Amino acid sequence: MMRLTAVAAASLLLAGCASFSPDGGFNEVDALTRERIGQSPSLQRSADAQSAAAARVAQLVKQPLTADSAVELALLNNAALQASYAELGVAEADLVRAGRWANPSFSFGRQSGRGSVDIDRAVLFDVLGLFTMPVARQVEQRRFEQAQIQAALDTVAVAQAARQAYFEAVAAQQLVGYFGQVKEAAETSNELARRMVAAGNFSRLAQMREQSFYADATANLARTQHQAVAAKERLVRALGLTRDQLGIQLPERLPDLPAVPLEPRDAEQTAMDQRLDVRLAKRSAEATARSLGLSQATRFVNVLHAGYANASATGERRTNGYEIELALPLFDFGSARVARAEAIYLQALNRTAAIAVQAQSEVRESYSAYRTAYDLARHYRDEVVPLRKRISEENLLRYNGMLTSVFDLLADAKDQIAGVVGAVESLRDFWVAQTHLQTALTSGSPGTPSAPGAARTAAASPAGGH
DSSP: OHHHHHHHHHHHHHHHHOOOOTTTTHHHHHHHHHHHHSSOOOOOOSHHHHHHHHHHHHHHHTSBOOHHHHHHHHHHHOHHHHHHHHHHHHHHHHHHHHTSOOOOEEEEEEEEETTEEEEEEEEEEEHHHHHTHHHHHHHHHHHHHHHHHHHHHHHHHHHHHHHHHHHHHHHHHHHHHHHHHHHHHHHHHHHHHHHHHHHTOSOHHHHHHHHHHHHHHHHHHHHHHHHHHHHHHHHHHHHTOOGGGOOOBOOSSOOOOOSSOOOOSSHHHHHHHHOHHHHHHHHHHHHHHHHHHHHHHTSSOOOEEEEEEEEEETTSOOEEEEEEEEOOOSSOOSHHHHHHHHHHHHHHHHHHHHHHHHHHHHHHHHHHHHHHHHHHHHHIIIIIHHHHHHHHHHHHHHHHTTSSOHHHHHHHHHHHHHHHHHHHHHHHHHHHHHHHHHHHHHTSOTTOOOOTTTTOOOOOOOOSOO
């Protein structure tokens, strides 16, 4: 009895201390996010915070966009991300509620007849809820930690999607400029060939080849222009821009290739320690284990209320006493609830193991893609493009020496197209691969950006009631 009294006293003290945190748990989200992307998320729960965010967005939209400013815009301007942060408030509310004793219930009954009136009164308290409050609070604490990790995971996913969309949009715009130059050269070549045919100095077959090149250049430019529009719209969606914010300024070309590639040490272990989806799966398994322990504690006693009761009748003295309400396990001894909890816990463990295996594999694959993209981009930069440039210079010298014709120069320009396009695309692929590698190391599965909360891992709740 003394032990039960001590537990009850501790539970009452815990109930009295249960309150909301000053930051709503967002400081942990901020720390997890800054550790992975170097920028802080934006929590906009007040009108002042929303106004400050809108002012900063207006400032960023007017400036030339960079990869970092694109990420900042996405974190400031993404409504789905703010909805994800609201889940954090829901989880904290559940945590605070788990630390407070349930409200008592009051019952009143009145019966009259044959000149007398009987009145029954009772005040009932959830005694079992008081004793299981520490365990219930631990369960909700785990779920609150899950919500923090999920909010950070959603934030990093938005940032990585914005960074990838930025590089793709810049590359697409760069290719539009280049194919515009190709079309101009093809148009000049086609017009020159047409005039020479009219003058009788050029064969009809050679003129049709120049015309075919011009037709292909026109089609390639149109196709590339649409790809640039589509890439920019993907960037607009990733940044959460509205119709009046579409005038963003992109640079003319992609950033240069770094001098040396990244060489992450113990990449697989880093993923096990840092990846947010791995942490989230672990927290889910821990929360399920806590729920299983609570289910076992309440296996036989599912509902237990105790309280003060009195009764009075006309012409008689009032009687006092106590009342206990207990649900008897005549048909359900709790075995089904415990079996369900154990199955859910086993499911959580296996899911965690599967995510760990997937994370290690994704790190290896992402690093291979990163190094391949780096080596390929360097090959284009150091070998293919310089070689094509030297060939063009030699052809120009031959043309100046009247050893070749203008159409030979134009034919050389045609041969350069594949090299230039390959150089731009390989550089784009490198920056995207670097983004995927960082994602695989620190947050989740790369290459599959989605809306915040799309891959949310729900904490299992094995018991229908405590």
